[in-house]
Amino acid sequence: MTVAYQVWAPSGMPEVAKGDDLAVLIATAEPDLADGDVVLVTSKVVSKAEGRIVAADDREAAIDAETVRVVARRGTLRIVENRNGLVMAAAGVDASNTPAGTVLLLPEDPDASARSIRAGLRDLLGVDVGVVVTDTFGRPWRSGLTDVAIGAAGVRVLDDLRGGTDTYGNPLVATVVASADELAAAGDLVKGKAAGRPVAVVRGLPHLVTGGGADDLGARALVRGADGDMFRLGTSEAIREAVTQRRTVRAFTDDPVDPGAVRRAVAAAVTAPAPHHTTPWRFVLLESAASRTRLLDAMREAWITDLRRDGRSEEAIARRVRRGDVLRNAPYLVVPCLVTEGAHHYGDARRDTAEREMFVVAAGAGVQNFLVALAGERLGSAWVSSTMFCRDVVREVLDLPADWDPMGAVAIGRPAEPPKPRGERDPEDFLTVR
Template sequence: MTVRVTLSAPDGIGEVGAGDDLAALVLAHCDLADGDVVIVTGKVVSKAEGRLRAGDRTASLPGETVRVVARRGPTVIVRNHLGLTMAAAGIDASNVAVGHHLLLPEDPDRSARRIREQVALRAGHNVAVLVTDTAGRAWRTGQTDICIGAAGLRVTEDLAGLTDPHGNPLVVTAPAVADEIAGAAELATGKLGGRPLSVLRGRPDLVLPAGEAGPGAAALVRGEGEDLFGLGAREAVVQALAGGAGHVFGAPAAAEDLAAALDRVLPGALLPSDGSDLRLQVTGPEAESRTALRMLAHAFGWLVSEDPRSADGAATLRLRPSTP
């Protein structure tokens, strides 16, 4: 069996402005059939929704930022209001008039739903719609497009529980097909070609029935605290030293994980457990030991308290998870 998937991106769209009807543009320029996936760049969605702003993009960055993840020179990686972790919150100053910048769509999933609904209403086609944007990758150079908004598409394929041709069980395999489609679409649209629309044909199995919007691209975003790399390496050290509030490292770690770390950093300090807590005997320079302990406790999501000192003045510190 041969699987054929095609991508087409029409020319002649022209400049998009505030208030433009994106569904009308899709229908005017794209040859559609049921089961197609329509891909729209986030840039034209932002333009149509009036997200163009005057001035340098740094002026808009604070309002789009939930928290800073990392800084490296002029580059600021932040988690924005959509839950996306991106350079400059995804604010873009390319393909707009000099002295202006674009914010990401306020709700890309909603934007995708509107286009899908209007295409169905006006032309009767059951298509999925994706809104895309460009993002970097933590461990690879260069950028690729990702899906930031979706309607009518199964954004992931859950293969857990199946077996491969060799009989090996698939445990957590879940291809992010929405991101794969977004990245492939950029091959057709390009960055400088003036082709903000594209259509993928050949995967109708991913398109949901008419009237079903699906989970949207929001389902691809890890919840706050679930990311193993919630802070940059430097920022994690600073936060641990400063004893910052909140745990961006997820739920409290298992006691055995923290105990292993304590044994590496403060060898010999761990005392036999008298329950679910961990106990340590402070040895050596007490201030230095307390600092190291506070950093570890913060990183692992545990809290530190002190038992009453013994008759000889020895300090015993107790650690417990920050949440039950």
């Protein structure tokens, strides 16, 4: 049996203006629509009919207004997420095919626009068709542009084949076809960008047309959520977000931590600058609960001894000790250590102090790299200084060389709750210009 479909772009569509009824215009240009057809409508004419033309001498300001999140930036080009969750260049703000001094915004709710056109065609022609609102996208890792669905009604936007088998009987476990995008691309082949044919019709694929109702998900279902988006940001933006989103996490879930993620963070840590071409970082990974408990119990005893020596009350000591619970409650601990191998010795107190400080700064840079890389792995962390106050105890419990100086401890895990908003810090408060 031969399987085929037809796709064509009707002629006769006039220039669309604000307030025009697109269903009337489409029905006039293509009065022979039939049940099961899919009507593909370029978003530009939808925007014009809905009055989404705005005066904007500065296109960048219009892009700012439509942007929810900057995904990537290179020069003046911005890839952003707009109000509808679409990730695209310039938030879909278009300065072409619109009068000078104006820009064209995408439809405010493309799915609602598609539903309105579909209902209008049913009323006018008595047909049950699917409607897809399309726009032109670039794609990561692929050159060239293609049309995709940004709004849909009465169309199976995703064709889920999971649970079936291929021609060899192999189970399909990950195959979900973006049917609405495939329809949009097919229509773009006949509409053209400058041919004055903003509508296309696909006939012969009635299985993709739904009756509406609960299975009519709209094109919003094509937008991948943040949790499943492995490429949510461009490279430089991802680095900046990891830096700005890094927080001290004090409550963790019981979810296990991927040791590979910690090792990748260590790989980032050891790229920090260091004096004299040295490598002053060592990271002790406490992956077993027994090793963590043994260390923390010994540190607690040392801490209590110090606090009693300072004359603290038992109540005050208990409060202080509870502050260390962030380490005890974390499913993974790392103890970064400083090694000053390769340091110069001058025999002069001033210069020897400065030499050690250089190594301490390098250790801090390594720890910061480590924490930022953990944030990039979507892991929460808390750097706690407590190991620095009982270095001999830590070295003894962990059987570390005498020249390894513990530089705090890092608790790692999945955050148990969303981070609280960070207090605003104006960079100008930290600057002195000479």
